[in-house]
Amino acid sequence: MPLPARAVFTDWQAHSSLESILSECKSLLEDMTFPTVRAWRAQGGKVLGHFQVYFPEELAFAAGMLPFKIRGAPLEARHADSHFGSYLCSILKTSLELALSDRVLLDMFVSHPICDAARNLAAIWGRNRDYGCQILYLPQNANSTHASSYLHNEYRRLLDEIEQVTGSTIADDDLRTAITVFNENRSLLRRLYAIKRTTPWLLSVDQAYVLTTIGGLIPRPEHNRLLQTVLPLIAAGESKSKDKIRVVFEGGFCEQPPLELLQTIGRYCYVVDDDLMIGLRWLTEDVPTTGDPLSNLAEAYLNASAYSPVQHDARKPKEHMLLARIRDADADAAIITAAKMCEPGLEEQVAYTFALNQQRIPFFVSEFEENMTSFEQLEIQLETFAENIMFD
Amino acid sequence: MTQLQTVENLVGRGNTEGADLFRAWFTELEQTAATGGHAAYVFVMGSMAEILRTFEIPMVFPEINSLQTAIRRVAHQFLNEAEDYGYSPDICGYVKADVALQLRQGDHPMGKVPRPTVAVLTNACNTYVKWAEIWERMYQIPCFVLDVPGTRDIRSQSHPGDPSFENDRLYVEAQIKELINLCEQLTGRKFDIDRLREVLGHANRMNKAWQRVIDLNRTQPSVFNALTDGTIYLGVSNSFRGSSEGSRYFERLQEEMEYKSSQRIGTLTNEQYRLVFVGVPCYPIFRRFNEFFTEWNGTFVNSTYLWFASGGANRAFEYDLTRPLASLSEGTLLSVRDAMDSMFHQDRAVLEIAETFNIDGVVFHPIKSCRTVSTGLADGRRALMSARDIPSLFIESDMMDRRVVSEAQLKNRIDAFFEGLASRRLQQSAKS
Numbered sequence: 001m002p003l004p005a006r007a008v009f010t011d012w013q014a015h016s017s018l019e020s021i022l023s024e025c026k027s028l029l030e031d032m033t034f035p036t037v038r039a040w041r042a043q044g045g046k047v048l049g050h051f052q053v054y055f056p057e058e059l060a061f062a063a064g065m066l067p068f069k070i071r072g073a074p075l076e077a078r079h080a081d082s083h084f085g086s087y088l089c090s091i092l093k094t095s096l097e098l099a100l101s102d103r104v105l106l107d108m109f110v111s112h113p114i115c116d117a118a119r120n121l122a123a124i125w126g127r128n129r130d131y132g133c134q135i136l137y138l139p140q141n142a143n144s145t146h147a148s149s150y151l152h153n154e155y156r157r158l159l160d161e162i163e164q165v166t167g168s169t170i171a172d173d174d175l176r177t178a179i180t181v182f183n184e185n186r187s188l189l190r191r192l193y194a195i196k197r198t199t200p201w202l203l204s205v206d207q208a209y210v211l212t213t214i215g216g217l218i219p220r221p222e223h224n225r226l227l228q229t230v231l232p233l234i235a236a237g238e239s240k241s242k243d244k245i246r247v248v249f250e251g252g253f254c255e256q257p258p259l260e261l262l263q264t265i266g267r268y269c270y271v272v273d274d275d276l277m278i279g280l281r282w283l284t285e286d287v288p289t290t291g292d293p294l295s296n297l298a299e300a301y302l303n304a305s306a307y308s309p310v311q312h313d314a315r316k317p318k319e320h321m322l323l324a325r326i327r328d329a330d331a332d333a334a335i336i337t338a339a340k341m342c343e344p345g346l347e348e349q350v351a352y353t354f355a356l357n358q359q360r361i362p363f364f365v366s367e368f369e370e371n372m373t374s375f376e377q378l379e380i381q382l383e384t385f386a387e388n389i390m391f392d
Numbered sequence: 393m394t395q396l397q398t399v400e401n402l403v404g405r406g407n408t409e410g411a412d413l414f415r416a417w418f419t420e421l422e423q424t425a426a427t428g429g430h431a432a433y434v435f436v437m438g439s440m441a442e443i444l445r446t447f448e449i450p451m452v453f454p455e456i457n458s459l460q461t462a463i464r465r466v467a468h469q470f471l472n473e474a475e476d477y478g479y480s481p482d483i484c485g486y487v488k489a490d491v492a493l494q495l496r497q498g499d500h501p502m503g504k505v506p507r508p509t510v511a512v513l514t515n516a517c518n519t520y521v522k523w524a525e526i527w528e529r530m531y532q533i534p535c536f537v538l539d540v541p542g543t544r545d546i547r548s549q550s551h552p553g554d555p556s557f558e559n560d561r562l563y564v565e566a567q568i569k570e571l572i573n574l575c576e577q578l579t580g581r582k583f584d585i586d587r588l589r590e591v592l593g594h595a596n597r598m599n600k601a602w603q604r605v606i607d608l609n610r611t612q613p614s615v616f617n618a619l620t621d622g623t624i625y626l627g628v629s630n631s632f633r634g635s636s637e638g639s640r641y642f643e644r645l646q647e648e649m650e651y652k653s654s655q656r657i658g659t660l661t662n663e664q665y666r667l668v669f670v671g672v673p674c675y676p677i678f679r680r681f682n683e684f685f686t687e688w689n690g691t692f693v694n695s696t697y698l699w700f701a702s703g704g705a706n707r708a709f710e711y712d713l714t715r716p717l718a719s720l721s722e723g724t725l726l727s728v729r730d731a732m733d734s735m736f737h738q739d740r741a742v743l744e745i746a747e748t749f750n751i752d753g754v755v756f757h758p759i760k761s762c763r764t765v766s767t768g769l770a771d772g773r774r775a776l777m778s779a780r781d782i783p784s785l786f787i788e789s790d791m792m793d794r795r796v797v798s799e800a801q802l803k804n805r806i807d808a809f810f811e812g813l814a815s816r817r818l819q820q821s822a823k824s
Binding site: 082083084085086087088092113114115116117119120121122123124126127128132133134135136137139140141143144145146147150153154157161309310312314317318319338340341343344346347348349350351353354 | 477478479480482483484487515517518519521522524525526528529535537538539541542543544545546547555556559560562563566567570735736737739758760762763764766767768769770771772774775786788
């Protein structure tokens with residue numbers, strides 16, 4: 001299936017300064033009418049919405065669909081609220097709200113059994129929308145010798161479903177092309193994060209977040225062009241290093257903190273690494289473009305990937321991975337957050353804080369919600385936390 | 393044998409024998425705790441009792457231990473300890489009660505619980521995985537996640553023989569073989585396939601009788617209460633799965649229920665309302681919660697809990713003893729998948745029950761502690777209401793945490809529900 005010819009996000013191209021480009025990107029990210037999805041559909045393109053955390057977007061891209069990352073939204077769940085009970089995280093409700101309010105029109109929805117709440121989402125979505133709602137069962141036994149071959153076949157099954165939506169067959173070469181595009185994207189994002197680690201004064205946490213996250217809203221070739229343009233501009237920035245502590249932010253793997261929260265953190269800390277939208281950066285190396293593409297993607301998911309509280313892998317104890325992230329980023333401290341009512345995040349906080357205590361690494365524990373609007377208390381606490389470390 | 397003697401011998405036997413077996417099981421655990429032998433921590437949805445029993449590894453069900461603290465009204469002490477340790481009030485209460493139990497070196501109101509030497513869990517509930525990671529950290533034990541892929545699409549299902557089913561089954565079979573290897577390493581025993589056949593044979597007998605017992609509750613009046621009696625049966629079903637005691641228990645339970653059914657001996661003397669329970673029981677006030685319904689002569693004739701908390705044993709998958717491993721993988725896949733479906737597609741389960749159980753209403757009981765079961769209930773209720781005209785009640789509380797159980801509020805809602813049922817019945821009789 002041919003991709004729509006016209007770019008869906010062009011506003012940034014009229015600008016040459018980093019500040020202006022970032023401003024356009026931020027506007028897009030905060031636009032709850034999702035103009036890029038509408039523009040894509042207006043050209044006859046089909047959209048595959050995929051819920052957090054990781055989804056092999058290459059499959060949708062190879063089929064000519066727009067892979068749209070569903071990450072909740074800071075809005076009131078007017079339609080979705082009555083479909084859920086109490087004691088749930090916000091992202092579930094607001095994600096469904098996007099569909100029920102027709103803010104986002106999809107041709108297919110895919111979710112994953114990442115947590116007890118989210119694994120209900122496909123059934124709920126399917127009971128309320130006519131298009132296909134699939135669960136992609138990524139292996140929860142990553143240590144089984146059979147996991148890779150199972151996942152290859154699971155990807156094949158999903159590809160068959162996607163082909164039914166698009167009405168076209170996806171060849172291996174289509175997948176290889178897609179892998180090439182996404183390899184480039186991953187490489188560009190690694191460069192972005194390298195800047196955060198080495199010269200964090202050139203790129204604040206909220207700016208990096210905006211640049212990363214809009215990848216889930218636009219076709220990857222467009223995202224690649226954007227990143228290719230801004231990376232040199234960021235590197236050429238003239239900001240000077242300030243007296244701020246270097247921290248790792250943990251807890252943004254699913255529900256997303258408001259931008260304002262990230263800005264608040266950025267006022268006192270350099271966030272030198274994080275797990276924000278980790279699904280878009282899940283694969284940590286280039287995926288081979290020769291051989292069986294589905295096997296390559298499956299192998300990469302299992303053996304060349306990041307970590308999150310929603311994946312169990314005996315090779316990747318989460319607290320060890322966090323300590324490695326802190327070490328690799330040369331961070332002074334960690335901000336350990338969890339979305340309200342997020343069980344995996346809240347459970348992991350205990351292991352993280354024990355490990356950090358053991359290593360005598362300072363940490364700041366907090367909870368957030370995508371809809372929160374008050375940050376004053378957090379700001380006071382963060383300021384105190386940062387000062388304690390700096391003047392210790 | 394006179395009828396009176398039969399009534400004396402039979403009626404209530406399942407509950408008495410179930411309680412005895414449960415005590416015996418706990419005594420065995422105490423012995424394991426004392427001697428320091430192997431103990432596998434497992435869960436009700438996919439315990440892999442078939443394999444563990446083949447290796448004679450005692451099983452501990454932390455879910456059952458935790459709910460027992462709630463029934464015995466001491467759960468709050470355990471929850472407070474775990475929260476003091478660092479766990480959030482907003483996570484699963486079972487997990488927290490178990491954390492406190494581990495911190496107490498296994499001291500439980502029913503006795504001493506042994507420390508785990510291995511944890512075996514499925515992905516039927518994601519919290520199982522997070523929970524096992526706690527033991528992994530506390531005790532540095534192996535945690536075996538048996539990944540059982542579930543239903544992918546609300547509109548279609550794979551079946552034995554389909555390529556996608558076979559992909560899932562082969563994955564499960566490969567993992568079962570890996571579990572066997574792990575058990576061999578742990579115990580130093582060689583895997584005995586004939587012993588597995590024997591265990592599977594007991595599981596077959598238990599499954600068959602369990603399904604029949606559930607079916608017998610179609611009788612009017614119903615022969616057991618799915619909420620209260622059902623919880624006893626579930627305890628035996630899980631802890632004695634694959635054993636001669638377990639299969640014998642369920643065959644004798646079937647005998648009791650057949651008798652009650654034939655003699656029209658109901659669990660209530662004046663059954664007025666036949667209800668289905670969807671969700672997890674309110675254990676902190678278990679008896680009182682049930683009385684809210686029985687005081688109105690309402691009883692639970694079936695529940696999704698009986699389905700998923702037995703790991704899908706209600707489907708009575710029959711293992712083929714001529715090809716035990718392939719059949720075990722197929723049975724595990726089908727049963728655990730069905731258990732998951734009865735949580736995520738509970739509206740369908742209720743519609744299936746409504747076909748033959750002649751029900752008057754459905755009680756949806758989402759709880760704070762369990763998102764697996766509770767997240768989809770409000771939407772499931774909407775789907776049910778649009779599919780059939782069945783009165784339903786939606787009440788929230790918890791399975792462990794009495795801080796979120798409001799007895800007065802529950803009673804008000806339940807009373808209003810029954811008043812509505814009574815009024816509806818009057819209107820229907822006036823029309824006919």
